[in-house]
Amino acid sequence: MKVKSVRFKILSTTISFIVGMALIAASVGIIFLRNETTAKAETTMNLEVRARGEELNQSFLQIEDATIAIQYMATNGITSLDQLKNDVSFRTSYITSIQNSFDSVTARGRNAGGRTPGAAAYYLVLNPEISGLTQNDDHGDGFFFVRGIENPAYVSMPVSNILQYDPADDGHMAWWTYATDATLNPHHEAVWVKPYNNLDFNREIISFVAPIWFYDENEKTNNLIGVVGMDVNWSYIRNVVDGISIYKTGYAYLEDADNNIAYHKTLRPSLLAKVPEDVEITYTENGRFINFRSTNGKLISYKYNGVDKRAAFTTLRNGLKLYLTADRVDIYSTLRTSVIITTFSTIAIAVIFSFICFLIVEKIMKPIGEINKAAKEIASGNLEVAIDYKSCDEIGELASSFNYMSEKLDRNMRKIEEIAYHDSLTNVKNKTAYFKEVETLKEEIAHGDAEFALVMVDINELKYTNDHFGHEAGDENISLTARAIGRIFVHSKIYRVGGDEFVIIAQGDDLSSLEDRLQSMKAIAKRRDPKANTPTTVSVSYGYAICHKGDSREYADIFREADSNMYNQKKHGKKLLRATN
DSSP: OOOOOHHHHHHHHHHHHHHHHHHHHHHHHHHHHHHHHHHHHHHHHHHHHHHHHHHHHHHHHHHHHHHHHHHHHHHHTOSOHHHHHHOHHHHHHHHHHHHHHHIIIIISSTTSOOSSTTEEEEEEEEOHHHHTOOTTOSSOSEEEEEEOSSSOSEEEOOOOOGGGSOTTOHHHHHHHHHHHOTTTOTTOOOEEOOOEEETTTTEEEEEEEEEEEEEETTTTEEEEEEEEEEEEEHHHHHHHHHTOOOTTTOEEEEEOTTSOEEEBTTTBSSTTOOOOTTOOEEEEESGGGGGSSBOTTOOEEEEETTEEEEEEEEEOTTSOEEEEEEEHHHHTHHHHHHHHHHHHHHHHHHHHHHHHHHHHHHHHHHHHHHHHHHHHHHHTTOOOOOOOOOOSSHHHHHHHHHHHHHHHHHHHHHHHHHHHHBOTTTSSBOHHHHHHHHHHHHHHHHHTOOOEEEEEEEETTHHHHHHHHOHHHHHHHHHHHHHHHHHHOTTSEEEEOSSSEEEEEEOTHHHHTHHHHHHHHHHHHTOOOTTOSSOOOOOEEEEEEEEOTTOOSOHHHHHHHHHHHHHHHHHHTOSOOOOOO
């Protein structure tokens, strides 16, 4: 079964958690920023379009106030319908008084610059039925003052004879028709006329007109006296609209009450221009607002020739709708920047925290890895391993406990090895240890690196000692022999391989001075202990064989040679070793 690393589990889990939380935080942040950007755009665009709409409305309101004031005065200046019709002097005086009122209310005199921004003209035109006008007359009855474009002074112009034009002729009759037609103006109110091109003085205008009606108490009839009105230059409105902007791509335009484009600096720069047929406008969201008077704090979503746009609008006093629009990409450009910053910040934070997590995990896993490595060393038999890690935490305690365990195991294993590989009577290595050493020697012989002397030692007449003096005396002789060998062959490995047999693996200094060592054993063998109650003379036989580096013989051959030499010595009773207490 494949084992998954704890490091991998911790890192994958922690980093997944960090990345997940970072993604959640980034998503929440982006959603919040998007909502904030949308709310800000809605507020900003609606406030801006309302503010600029109010600027135009203030101009329109001045026009309305002036016109309605003159309408009121003109209506109340009539005392008798017959007098107005039949008394030319009274009619002239009536017209003059209205003209003077216009001069006072609107322009402080016909030659002054005027107090009504954008005003193009003001006029009074009497109903032909009142003035007795016929179709053959050149001019109508009343007055008509037009303001110049270059020179803002007002100039008198002939009054149109409305009997010469069709009421549907907007170029000449729109101002009259909108004011007097019962279908268009059922309540006889002052009204705004839709934008049109006035052919009387060849100028694009928008008019505010007020009908003058007089109720004849005697005849019980309501009679149309005439129409007063003021015209506003369409160019003035265009200039104001062109001066409105927002964001980098934002601009303003006008629609009429039927949601048709009345002015657009590129699509319809003048009233005579037609909107190109290839223009495609598709409302995608909040399209219902186009039928309201304003977007009321929201934005209309639409596509203009494939470009995603947002718009806010407000309805002006004259019925036109002032739109403020901008590309969606432009509106959300700061959002894109914020999203990029948020994304990179999130990635950076995730990377930094992941790196910190990696360092922490590495700091935790390094001692654990050392413990794991040490555990494998112990499993392979190396009990002298220790972990060099000190810390006042759980891992430090684990490392300390592991070192203690390793040390304890090493001591126990040494004790076990001592029991397993040592002879309890003589305190030299036993037969099991000897067989283990033989395997090592065989490998060295095979590689040509072995250099040692194999000395076989056998205690003579041990059975006789056991039979006549007891096994304790025999054991004492065995111990005496082992201690004597140990004192002489200090640098060699000594094994008890049988009841009275020893094997010496002589190496190093012991090998180079082998004969001297054996002579020392003879000298020791001659010593006596006169105070001992048991025989202290121990007789041994020994034989040896030497293996030099590069020796081609096998270990068994070397063993047979040493054993044969020992047997020969034992057979002929030579080379006695006396070991004493």
